[in-house]
Amino acid sequence: MQMKSTRIVGFSLAHWLLSAFSDDRYHISIAGDCEELWRDIAELQGRWQAHRWLWSQVLLSIPLFLIDSLAWSLSMFRNYFKTTFRHLKKHKGYAAINIIGLAIGLAATMLILMWVQDELSYDRFHEKLPRLYRAFTHQVYSGQVFNFRDTPAPLSAALESEFPEVERAITLLVTRGGVVEYNDRRFDEDAICFASSGFFDLFTFPLIKGEVGEQFKSKSSIMITEETAEKYFGDDSALGKVLRFGEADFEVSGVLKNIPRQSHLQFDFVLPFENSADLAGINLENWYSNWPSTYILLKQGADATRFAAKIEGVIKAHAEHSAASVWMQPVSRTWLYRLTGEKAGMHYVQIFSAVAFFVLLIACINFMNLSTAKAANRAKEVGLRKVFGAFRQKLIIQFYSESIILAVLALGIALLLVVIGLPLFNQLSGKEMSLTILKDVEIWGLFLAITLLTGVVAGSYPALVLSAFKPASILGRRFTSSSGGVLFRRVLVIVQFTLSVALVIGTSVVREQIRYIQAKDLGYDNKNLLVLRLRGEGREKYSVFKTELLKLSGVEGVTGTDKLPIYGGNSTASYNWDGKDPEFSVLINQVRCDFDYINEMGMTMALGRDYSRHSSGDIGHSYILNETAIQRMGLDDPVGKIFGKEGRMGSIVGVVKDYHFANLQNEIEPLVMMVDPERIQYLLVRLDADEIAAGQKAVEATWNHVNPNFDFESRFLEDVMSFFSTEERQTEQIIAFFTVLAIVISCLGLFGLAAFMAQKRAREIGIRRVLGASTQGLVYVMSREFIVLVVTANVVAWPAAFFMMNRWLNNYAYHTTMSWSLFVVAGISSIGIAFLTVSFQSIKAALMNPAKSLQCE
Amino acid sequence: MTLLSKPEELLLMAVCHLQDQAYGVEILRYVSEKTGKKWSIGSVYVPLDRLARAGYVESYQGEPTQKRGGKRKRYFKITKAGEQRLLESKQLHDAMWSDISTYLERS
Numbered sequence: 006m007q008m009k010s011t012r013i014v015g016f017s018l019a020h021w022l023l024s025a026f027s028d029d030r031y032h033i034s035i036a037g038d039c040e041e042l043w044r045d046i047a048e049l050q051g052r053w054q055a056h057r058w059l060w061s062q063v064l065l066s067i068p069l070f071l072i073d074s075l076a077w078s079l080s081m082f083r084n085y086f087k088t089t090f091r092h093l094k095k096h097k098g099y100a101a102i103n104i105i106g107l108a109i110g111l112a113a114t115m116l117i118l119m120w121v122q123d124e125l126s127y128d129r130f131h132e133k134l135p136r137l138y139r140a141f142t143h144q145v146y147s148g149q150v151f152n153f154r155d156t157p158a159p160l161s162a163a164l165e166s167e168f169p170e171v172e173r174a175i176t177l178l179v180t181r182g183g184v185v186e187y188n189d190r191r192f193d194e195d196a197i198c199f200a201s202s203g204f205f206d207l208f209t210f211p212l213i214k215g216e217v218g219e220q221f222k223s224k225s226s227i228m229i230t231e232e233t234a235e236k237y238f239g240d241d242s243a244l245g246k247v248l249r250f251g252e253a254d255f256e257v258s259g260v261l262k263n264i265p266r267q268s269h270l271q272f273d274f275v276l277p278f279e280n281s282a283d284l285a286g287i288n289l290e291n292w293y294s295n296w297p298s299t300y301i302l303l304k305q306g307a308d309a310t311r312f313a314a315k316i317e318g319v320i321k322a323h324a325e326h327s328a329a330s331v332w333m334q335p336v337s338r339t340w341l342y343r344l345t346g347e348k349a350g351m352h353y354v355q356i357f358s359a360v361a362f363f364v365l366l367i368a369c370i371n372f373m374n375l376s377t378a379k380a381a382n383r384a385k386e387v388g389l390r391k392v393f394g395a396f397r398q399k400l401i402i403q404f405y406s407e408s409i410i411l412a413v414l415a416l417g418i419a420l421l422l423v424v425i426g427l428p429l430f431n432q433l434s435g436k437e438m439s440l441t442i443l444k445d446v447e448i449w450g451l452f453l454a455i456t457l458l459t460g461v462v463a464g465s466y467p468a469l470v471l472s473a474f475k476p477a478s479i480l481g482r483r484f485t486s487s488s489g490g491v492l493f494r495r496v497l498v499i500v501q502f503t504l505s506v507a508l509v510i511g512t513s514v515v516r517e518q519i520r521y522i523q524a525k526d527l528g529y530d531n532k533n534l535l536v537l538r539l540r541g542e543g544r545e546k547y548s549v550f551k552t553e554l555l556k557l558s559g560v561e562g563v564t565g566t567d568k569l570p571i572y573g574g575n576s577t578a579s580y581n582w583d584g585k586d587p588e589f590s591v592l593i594n595q596v597r598c599d600f601d602y603i604n605e606m607g608m609t610m611a612l613g614r615d616y617s618r619h620s621s622g623d624i625g626h627s628y629i630l631n632e633t634a635i636q637r638m639g640l641d642d643p644v645g646k647i648f649g650k651e652g653r654m655g656s657i658v659g660v661v662k663d664y665h666f667a668n669l670q671n672e673i674e675p676l677v678m679m680v681d682p683e684r685i686q687y688l689l690v691r692l693d694a695d696e697i698a699a700g701q702k703a704v705e706a707t708w709n710h711v712n713p714n715f716d717f718e719s720r721f722l723e724d725v726m727s728f729f730s731t732e733e734r735q736t737e738q739i740i741a742f743f744t745v746l747a748i749v750i751s752c753l754g755l756f757g758l759a760a761f762m763a764q765k766r767a768r769e770i771g772i773r774r775v776l777g778a779s780t781q782g783l784v785y786v787m788s789r790e791f792i793v794l795v796v797t798a799n800v801v802a803w804p805a806a807f808f809m810m811n812r813w814l815n816n817y818a819y820h821t822t823m824s825w826s827l828f829v830v831a832g833i834s835s836i837g838i839a840f841l842t843v844s845f846q847s848i849k850a851a852l853m854n855p856a857k858s859l860q861c862e
Numbered sequence: 863m864t865l866l867s868k869p870e871e872l873l874l875m876a877v878c879h880l881q882d883q884a885y886g887v888e889i890l891r892y893v894s895e896k897t898g899k900k901w902s903i904g905s906v907y908v909p910l911d912r913l914a915r916a917g918y919v920e921s922y923q924g925e926p927t928q929k930r931g932g933k934r935k936r937y938f939k940i941t942k943a944g945e946q947r948l949l950e951s952k953q954l955h956d957a958m959w960s961d962i963s964t965y966l967e968r969s
Contacts, residue, residue, distance in 0.1 A: 035907060044929055062902050065904060069908045
């Protein structure tokens, strides 16, 4: 059957398909068989039939070949597993360093990502979240813009009736402080929410008891959370029970599921908003008083931007002289952003994400570094495998699967570390995260992807570079590892240490800033100052307390105020003074206090006189302002000038030197102080520094004697203040924690690398030693290379860290300056740590008997 | 000892029967003819590959022909182990047949 060989149309594709899927050994003969049969069929039945036959062959055979090759590669994979574990066993130390380093890095990243996830999940549970907005006011005083969450109480009703875009708008107020009675029991509650009736139309707070829609059936209905119900009624049904707030009774009409921790609204009770008039002193009709919050639910499809522009002037339309315009912010952004849209908590989310990324990067670099270093040792293995017929492709698969297996092992250990470390991390971060977050499929996917990526990247060098080596050159004696690999490793070490040094500098700057804030001269003395909060009728007993307390021996002084110098004050622009431009207004914070407040707190007067019990009219008619206020008001000779609000006009008797009456993130604002002993809410007791414990006990005894209705609760002002900087403190602790981890991981890597280098250079060291090199000299020779790398890393890290931390510090109105010593300390310590790590190995190598190292090979 | 699958067994017998002529096309023709079914190229080569890996057949390259587009044939040849394996297989069949022959004859 002789036939001319002609090109058969469509044949080459079929041929290619078959050969691509079948074993290399057979594909030529398979193609030949196909061609032979094709010609037979073509001769008998025509080309068309022959083609049909050919393609049916292709389609039928490919699955068979595929299944077959899969079965083989599975058994090969078992082989990869086996070689991997053999390899691990052989190099236990190296494997441990490599896996543990990566595991720590992965665990740290997981923890931070959990934290980030937690922060980002705030308020996400509201079903109508995309349409929910919070209105806020934008107020301009003497050219300065202030943003407040506070809005006028009638705003929500006006928005609802005047704008078709609004589906529902509500007014809401969460107050601190209020006494709740049930039978004979009294509790001081500090999370009471007053809300108008659309509350449940906007927010998703599920009811577990009571009828939906019945919650606001009368003015005296109240809803409580599950937790609160248990606190008051135990196992009894809460529905229908009566709670007493001040003079009014409220009947429980519903029990809410506990408010999720990740909600910016936190409360235990919900009362109809009308009650806020009696219980919180809100004027329900006043457009000039900005106090409660307003939330808006827009209709489906409403254009938020256009709507925001429309409502800007709504307050002024109702109240001609109001300084406030209405703006709005999506509820989804309330937790992480300021009203103006600047990042607040988002800052930390970003910082932490960056830290997580850095730590992971360092750990991955380590993993790659050690893998590549070790891989060079395996060149001979590669050569041998090749000689025995291993294909390059198979070697690539082998190296990849090895490093992926290691990475997956590290992931397993990392999970274990997360489980163990979570309680510690919660303590550090002040969160209550649980492992339930690990149920999240996305998080799993992310970690798995990170792990696999690390494995693949780390495996790439040995897989792609080593597998390409020619066996002859590897197995011959002259083989040296490629200089490319060495350079690559050096760059990786530099990157790693750059990140570590930058983290160290960052942490110390944050710490410096916290220390700066704590040590800052506040303008008064906050040492040994005990704070007692007066509640209920306790307020009326202020003077009784004061007289009784002053009799105690450990008490140096007693005074009182309505606001601690941390919370700031409530501010108003309604003050007038001599020569005030009617167009011009200054927003002034107000503090009410006792006669001796300035003196007892250790503040200093800049001008004029302090308050005095002896000058009649100091209550209500004498004012003391701070320096900033005088400056903003533009008064030249303030003392004696007429000053005050309508109905309470008086004169300025003195000027107090600026002191920090709000937290330190803010600049000092104008302040007016007035004497009003009846409105004092905090008793401040200065204790003798030598008898603090005794003094505190004596104060407690007096408290119980005078006011037995409330339990004694006292805190030192300093502690309350540090509570206010917990955010910074937690940031510092978290970053410090991860910085330490980053350094540990970097050093682990360096340790492994140094060990590897020492081993590689064993013969060189031996020869040097034989030729008379000293131990110190050898350690120097061995360490030099690494020290140069770490120094380079410092050179890169310093400017980068300076730039980043400068931006961070600029968030604070009062901030420390970065001293060069921070950088030097970070530099020296990084070099020191690197040297110690490396020298352990190099000393070991230098002390080795040269006879041994020269004998082998 | 793992048992041969039916295709493996049939192909091993085909290779044994065809002797010098045992290459893809002939094997395919022979088993298709005997079984009355159409065997695909894949269904011949995959079991043959298994047999080769198990050491029951060997393969060697033959001469290229015009008809094959200049591609060499690959001939298969049964090994001693393969012959042994076929005999064992037959013994097993015979033994089991003798156990059931009485029932089959009766029906």
